[in-house]
Each structure stands twice: as C-alpha cells, then as structure tokens.
Amino acid sequence: MTMLSVERLAEVLVEVADTLVDEFDLIEFLHMVTGHTSEVANADAAGILLADHHGRLQLMAATDGRTTMLELFQLQAHEGPCQDCFRQGHPVIEADLTTADQWPSFAPHAVAAGFRAVHAFPMRLRDEVIGALNLFGKTAVRMTGADIRVVQALADVATIGLLQERAIRQGEVLTEQLQNALNSRMVIERAKGVLAQIHSVSPAEAFELMRAYSRRHRLRLGEVAQAVTEDPARHPELTTPDPR
C-alpha cells in the first residue's frame, strides 16, 4: 500500500482533529475516519469495529457497504486480523492472504471476495483497546514500518476522540443525575414545610406523614411531594388538617 504526500496526511489529521471539536456525531465521525484511512493507505476498503460491553466486535462504519464486504467484517467477530489485533493490542499485518493459514475460516472468504491483503490496527489508548481499524487491499503489497506508523497514528487520533466524547457524555449523564437529585430534594423539603404548617408538626414528622401516605396509596414519594406544593387538592387526605 503506497502512502500519500506528507501535506495531504497533515491535512487529514487536522480534519480529523477538527471534527472532534464541532458538534460530534459518532457514526459520521467513524465514517470519516474510514474514508481518510482508506485514502491514506491506498486501501480498497476500510472499516472500524468497536467492542460492545460484552467485548464483541461490532462493525460501526465502512467505506464499502456491499453485502460481501459486510460479511467479511462480521466474520471477524470470531476470527481474523481484527480479532487478533483487538486481543493483542498491536497491529496485525497480513500482506498475502493466499499464504496465510492462521484464519482457516476468514482467509478463504476474503480471498474469494478478491482481496489479497488484510491489516488491522488497534483502537487503543494506554491499556484500553476499544476496537480495531480494518484495511483490505486487492493486491498483496507489503506495508513498511513507516506506513504502519502513519495508519496507527490515524487510529490513535480517532480513539482519543471517541474516548473523550465518551467521557464527556458520561460527565453529562452524571451532572444530569446530580441536578435531578438536587431538584427532588428541593421539592421534598418544600412539601415538608407545607405539611408542617398545615398539621402544626415538625418538618421531620411531616416527612413521616408523607411517606406513610405514599406507601398506603402506593404512590411515589417524589410525585406526592410535587403535588403537595403545586396541587394540594389532589391529595386531600394528606393536605387537610387532622388526618387520621
């Protein structure tokens, strides 16, 4: 696989990095990476597989959507360069599939589909391997050390972007949870005040009244609290003085 000019490679890297800053669309991003990698490595097809939470490789994006191609990617969930690369965490380079015997199931399929070379690069950041970048070539051409480093660099940039986006999303989820917890607490405290005033009891006693009422009527405490402050008429048993 022959490489592009340094200038074009630099352009590609900048474009990938740029995308990470903008509105992030995961699938779009991955498609872009496969396209660029394919161009840079002069490959005939490229794909990205990511591991799901069971550790199974799933195809996320590919430059070629034809059925035969999809099957070749899917096969690698069980056997093939991507599987090896994912498990071992380093690039797996196979320049000539016709002489390869390590993939008795995958290799013949790939050769039958017209491919001679298959390579896989780990999507990896330190100890975490999240998937693999997969390249197919129709001719059996070697990859030099420099070639391998360049493609791995693209895979690395893509990995960093993915993990960063994931961390941000996780942070957003947690922040939302914290906000919800804050709001729920506020609603409950207000309801305690309302009931404390109505029944001339302490807020703590008011809380017990509310809990007992919620349990008795199989209602969620939060919902009851909300209603107490917004629409007390909905729970007259709780909101009229001297309940029994």
Place this chain on the structure above:
Amino acid sequence: MSEVGDLEADVRGLVAREPRLQRDKPEVVGQMQRLCRAAARALPALGVGVTLISEAGPQVTVAASGEPIERIEELQFSLGEGPCFEAYRTRRPVLIPDLAAVAPTRWPGYAMAAHDHGVCAVFALPLQVGAARLGVMDIYRDEAGNLATQALRRALTFAEVATATMLDGQFSPESMDNLLHGAVDNRYEVYQAQGMIMVQLGVPLADAMVRIRAYAYAHNKRLNEVAADIVADKLVLEPDAP
C-alpha cells in the same frame, strides 16, 4: 500534552497534600473542602467556595475554604444576584478584579454586602462538563487586582479538578445523596420555610421566597437564619396589609 498534564497533576498534588481538619466532612465533601483550602492557599485568595446550581433554582454550597467564606458564598444566593449566577448562565468565567468599580446597577445589593465582608475582588468560574453545568467555583480576594496569568490558569485547573472530583464515583443514588446531604450548606431549611410561608400567607411558591428574602434583607439577616427561625416557629411573617 506535557504542560496541561503537569498543571493538573500539580493541582491534584496540592489537594492531596492539604491537611485534613477535624471539622472536615467525610468523602467527596471533605475532598472538596480540602480542595477549596488548597486553592485559597495556592492562588492565593481570601477564600474559595464551590456551589452546585440547578436550572430550576436550588443550590447547594458543597464546600468552602472556611466558615466566614461560607457566609460570603451565601450572599449571592440570599440576594439572588452576583457574579456566580452570571458565570453559570453565560458558561464563562466572570472576573471582577475590583468590586467597588462595578456599576451600581449590575449587582446593587451584592457589591455592597460583599464589601462589608471584606471582599474586593471576585472571580467566578463555571463548573461544567460538555454542555452540562454543575455550578460555580467562587474565588474571593481582599485586595483589588487581576489574577495573574499563571494564577488564572491554576484557578481554572482547580475548577476542572473540582468538577472531576464531584462527578467521580457519583454513580449510585447513595453517593449522590451523600454529596447533597453532606454538603456544607444545603439550604434545606430555606425550602422548608418556603413551603411553610406558602401556606401561612396563602401565596404561590415564588412569592413565598420573595417574602422571605425581603424580610432577610430588611432586617440585615442571612437567608439561612431567617429560614431557621421560620422553621423553628420563632418567626411568622405577616400578610401584607390590605
């Protein structure tokens, strides 16, 4: 990578080495208290406070570098105005090197109240993750003047570490509860008082809060104090005369 990474490692180191105090709360809140003290020491500052703010309104001051700072932190929320709200709303740091020079229309109540507590400069840094906002870190100084570039960088890093610390391990409802219940000032009595006044005066929730705030301001008391008195039945607000 090296410079950014170093700054964060630096700040985390400062927080880790900050001595624990007897009055420190457990777990995340305790960490945040140490972080505030470490920040006040490093920047340096009169004090540092961290408050969680919710879009719907409730706030919780998680930690501050000292008890007097807790009171200063509360000012913005008692008065309902101040640089922290602006920082939260605009998602940008609000840097006020000279509170006295601020136009009187900007924060009419706050500027004076803060000055009474010896605050001359305030730097409010939003705490956020992606599009989501947690709250604000407030840095107070008793002298007018800008934060030097390196100090500002450090301050921003402290804010990042604070955010990460609070979000770290907040995966269970229990740990989230701990953060909210264990916070230095979670104002729960303010919300209880709000509910009580709503019934006492027969007014909507928002009006109840306005009445409580107005009473606090008129009598030069802290919102928390007034709320505590209302909840303890030591204070009943009179309905407006017809």
